[in-house]
Amino acid sequence: MTARRMAELLLSHAMADGVPAGPLLRRLPSHSALQAAQLAEAGQLEEALTMVGFAADQAWIAKRWPAAARPVLARLSQLPDGLVFEAPVLQTLGYFALVSTLQLAAAAALHRLVVPSLVAMSPAVGATGGHTLLLVVVLDLLLMGAALGIGVWVVAGRHLGFSPHGWRGPLGLAREAALAEALRDAGAPEELFGAYVRGCSRLQGRGVSPLELELIRTHALADAVFSLQRFLGGLRLAGYGALTMLALLALSTIMVQLAQLGGRF
Amino acid sequence: MSDPLRDLQASLERLHANGHPAGLRPSRAASFCRALASGSSLEVAAAQVRLDPRLAASITLSGVRDVPTVLLHLIGIVGASAARGRALRAMATYPLILAASVACTAAIVFGMMGPIMPLLPLGGATGHATPLLGALLGSLALLVGLSLAVFLRLPPFAQGWERLDGLVFLDSVRVFVTAGAPLPSALRGAATWCRGSTRRRALALARASEAAGGLPQLEPLLDAFEGSLLLSAASAGALPQTIEALLTQRRLALERELPAQAMRIHVSALLLAGSSLAIVGGSFFATYSAAMVR
Numbered sequence: 033m034t035a036r037r038m039a040e041l042l043l044s045h046a047m048a049d050g051v052p053a054g055p056l057l058r059r060l061p062s063h064s065a066l067q068a069a070q071l072a073e074a075g076q077l078e079e080a081l082t083m084v085g086f087a088a089d090q091a092w093i094a095k096r097w098p099a100a101a102r103p104v105l106a107r108l109s110q111l112p113d114g115l116v117f118e119a120p121v122l123q124t125l126g127y128f129a130l131v132s133t134l135q136l137a138a139a140a141a142l143h144r145l146v147v148p149s150l151v152a153m154s155p156a157v158g159a160t161g162g163h164t165l166l167l168v169v170v171l172d173l174l175l176m177g178a179a180l181g182i183g184v185w186v187v188a189g190r191h192l193g194f195s196p197h198g199w200r201g202p203l204g205l206a207r208e209a210a211l212a213e214a215l216r217d218a219g220a221p222e223e224l225f226g227a228y229v230r231g232c233s234r235l236q237g238r239g240v241s242p243l244e245l246e247l248i249r250t251h252a253l254a255d256a257v258f259s260l261q262r263f264l265g266g267l268r269l270a271g272y273g274a275l276t277m278l279a280l281l282a283l284s285t286i287m288v289q290l291a292q293l294g295g296r297f
Numbered sequence: 298m299s300d301p302l303r304d305l306q307a308s309l310e311r312l313h314a315n316g317h318p319a320g321l322r323p324s325r326a327a328s329f330c331r332a333l334a335s336g337s338s339l340e341v342a343a344a345q346v347r348l349d350p351r352l353a354a355s356i357t358l359s360g361v362r363d364v365p366t367v368l369l370h371l372i373g374i375v376g377a378s379a380a381r382g383r384a385l386r387a388m389a390t391y392p393l394i395l396a397a398s399v400a401c402t403a404a405i406v407f408g409m410m411g412p413i414m415p416l417l418p419l420g421g422a423t424g425h426a427t428p429l430l431g432a433l434l435g436s437l438a439l440l441v442g443l444s445l446a447v448f449l450r451l452p453p454f455a456q457g458w459e460r461l462d463g464l465v466f467l468d469s470v471r472v473f474v475t476a477g478a479p480l481p482s483a484l485r486g487a488a489t490w491c492r493g494s495t496r497r498r499a500l501a502l503a504r505a506s507e508a509a510g511g512l513p514q515l516e517p518l519l520d521a522f523e524g525s526l527l528l529s530a531a532s533a534g535a536l537p538q539t540i541e542a543l544l545t546q547r548r549l550a551l552e553r554e555l556p557a558q559a560m561r562i563h564v565s566a567l568l569l570a571g572s573s574l575a576i577v578g579g580s581f582f583a584t585y586s587a588a589m590v591r
Contacts, residue, residue, distance in 0.1 A: 205315065237311035243366075244308055247373045248315045254380030255316070261387050265394070272398055280402065284409050287585065291416040 035062050036085030041105070043081065047094055048102035053077060057084065089211055093228065100218035107210040107217070111253070114190045117199050117260050121186050124264060125179040128271045132179070135275065136172035139165050139282050150289050161289040168282045175274055182267070198259030201234065206252035208235040213245045299334065305365035306330040312372070318379075319372040321346055339364060349375065351489050359473040359486025370472040375490075378465045384555060385457050388562050389447035395570035396440035403433055403577045410581065414588060429580035436573035443565055457558040459517040460551045465490045466499060466518060467547055470527075471540045480531040481507045491518065506531060 039060055046056050057069035057080065064083050072080035081091035090108075094101045143165040151158030189200060212235060215225050226238055235248070306326045313320025321329060325346045332342035343353040352371055361367050407430075445451070450458040466487045473483035481503045488499035501513035506528055515524045523543055530539035 202316075209315075234315075236314035239307070240311050241304075241308065243369055243373070244311055244315075247312060247317055247319075247369070247376065250373065251317045251376050251380070252315075254377070254383075258380070258383060258387075261384070265387075265390065269394055272394075273401070276398060276402055277405075280405050280409075284405075287409070288413055288416075291413045 035060070035065075039065065039084040040086060040090075043084070043086075044094065044101035044105045047098040048100075050098070053080065060084070089208070089231075092231070093211060093215065096224055097215065097218060097220045100214050100220055103214035103217040104211060107214040108207070111203075111206055111210055114200075114203065117203070117256065118186050118190065120260070120264055121267065122183055124267055124271065125183045125186075128275065129176050129179045131275050132172045132175045132278075135278055135282070136169055136176070139168040139172065142282065142286060143169070146286065150293065153293050157289055157292045161285050164285040165282060168278055168285070171274075171278055171281075175271075175278070179271075198263055199256040202252040202256035202259060205234040206249045206256065208232045209245045209249035209252065212240065213242060213249065216242050216245065301363070301365045302330045302334050305368065308365075308369055317372075317376065319348075319376055321348075333364070351375075355469060355486040355489035357486075358482065358489060359476075359478045360482045361473055361476040361478045361486075363476050367472055367476045371469065374465060374468045374472065378461060378490075381461050381551070381555070382458075385461070385558070386448060388559050389444045391563060392440045392444040392447075392566040392569070395566050396437050396444070399433075399440070399570050399573040399577070400437055402574065406577050406581050410584060413585075429576050429583070433573055433576045433580070436569055436576060440566060440569045440573070443562065443569065447562060454558060454562065455517075457551075457554050459495070460547065460554050462491055462495050463518050464544070464547045464551055466495075467540060467544050471537065471544060474536050474540060480527070480536060502527075 039057075039062075042060070043053055043056060047053055052072075054069050054073040057065050057072055062084075068080040068083040071077075071083065078091045078095040081094055082088060086094065090101075090104055093104055143162060147158055147162040147165065149158075150161055212225070212229060212232075215228055220228075229235055229238060229240065237244075240248075306329070309319075309321040309326040309329070310323050311320070313322055313326070320326075329342050329346045329348070332345055333339065337345075339353040339357055340350065343350060352368060352375070355371065356364055356367055359367075447454045469487035469490055470480075470483045473486050474480065478486065484499060484503035484506060488496050488503065491499045495518045498513065498515050498518045502515060502519070502524055505511070505513055505524075512521060512524050512528070515521060519527075526539055526543070527536070530536045
């Protein structure tokens with residue numbers, strides 16, 4: 033368990049039971065926890081919680097309605113982590129990068145080992161084959177670059193807070209709805225609930241009922257999964273298509289060269 | 298307009314604002330609730346705003362009075378079911394993608410053979426291609442058939458759909474029973490969400506719950522144990538708890554079934570696509586080597 037997760041669990045349960053956060057933070061084995069304890073004891077609980085790894089919305093709720101800290105944990109544990117969405121994309125990109133590396137190696141080996149013999153037999157035919165194999169190498173490099181770029185784009189979206197993926201928006205909405213449900217579960221006053229909903233960037237509507245929150249959360253999650261499937265479908269179709277075309281281009285080049293030299297064997 | 302209808306209007310508007318497909322634009326939500334307030338039947342009001350007609354039909358058949366609350370619960374059930382159905386249908390696209398890739402590869406390979414053959418020493422020797430081409434078309438047809446079997450709920454890929462139908466049925470029964478409907482009416486209302494033979498089985502269960510008689514055949518909607526448990530729970534006054542327990546088990550079974558079905562489809566599709574590619578490759582090399590080697 034990471035220090036961040038341990039702090040989140042300990043503090044959430046303790047605060048829900050009415051235990052002050054400051055002394056507990058002092059006992060956590062990290063330098064930032066000590067600084068956070070000083071902040072908490074100076075009345076800056078929200079900043080203290082953020083310092084030990086609470087998300088901003090979670091810290092906002094924990095400061096204003098500590099009883100909701102435990103329901104927040106329970107509700108958030110039902111949501112999939114962003115990594116669950118990124119993993120299949122990264123896995124697919126890794127597969128493409130591996131296959132394009134192998135293709136690149138095969139095309140480079142053909143260029144180095146076969147083309148010189150072809151050039152020796154017929155300079156014109158051999159040179160054409162050599163150029164085509166170089167083109168395959170370059171296209172494979174471009175494909176690897178594209179896979180790497182998409183991978184960085186997908187991971188950066190999570191770490192830098194921008195939203196390049198279709199599933200990021202619905203996941204954010206599901207999170208906001210889940211936290212609103214946690215406030216309802218903990219019996220937070222209507223003014224606090226209203227203030228939370230007003231502060232949400234995606235969740236709309238004052239006075240939203242628990243049933244509506246559940247509908248919104250489940251639909252947003254389903255929407256996120258569908259966005260991922262769509263993205264993965266397009267990515268796989270494009271990737272498999274490009275890899276197949278490149279393999280066929282390399283193969284056909286050699287076959288055509290051999291055919292053109294057929295009479296000289 | 299009464300308070301529950303005003304609340305329903307606000308709920309439908311909020312769902313729309315949050316991107317839920319069952320939500321209604323403010324003007325349509327107002328028109329729907331005004332129609333209900335003026336005494337229009339639920340079916341007529343729902344038709345005016347193009348709500349799923351099964352929503353109105355199931356509520357009417359169940360005979361529940363708290364229409365706004367039940368409507369919102371049913372919207373949730375239908376939405377969740379639609380998402381799972383979408384996941385099931387998405388599984389059908391995988392064999393199609395593979396079929397398209399294989400067809401494209403085959404077209405390129407066979408298209409490439411045309412210009413190459415005349416250049417080869419024995420360029421006329423292409424006799425192996427025809428039977429292999431037939432086998433390739435057969436494999437492609439099997440891939441498309443696999444996709445259709447998933448899409449059209451044919452065996453052995455019907456189980457996911459059957460479990461989904463059973464879940465929607467039981468969940469709807471739970472909503473109607475919680476809203477005060479007696480079990481037979483709740484079963485009739487929930488039967489609206491079933492189709493074909495499963496619908497007939499749901500209605501037979503409703504009849505059996507009214508008249509003390511033998512339990513009809515319920516598979517694949519419910520198994521016999523679940524059916525008898527429902528009827529005995531109704532007579533013992535423990536229906537909501539029993540339905541909740543059955544629902545939990547059904548949800549778990551569906552969560553297990555979906556990945557298992559995806560795995561079955563992926564493995565079958567990969568085997569078919571692999572054999573198709575082997576045919577294409579084998580055909581090409583057989584023809585090519587026959588034309589090259591004396």
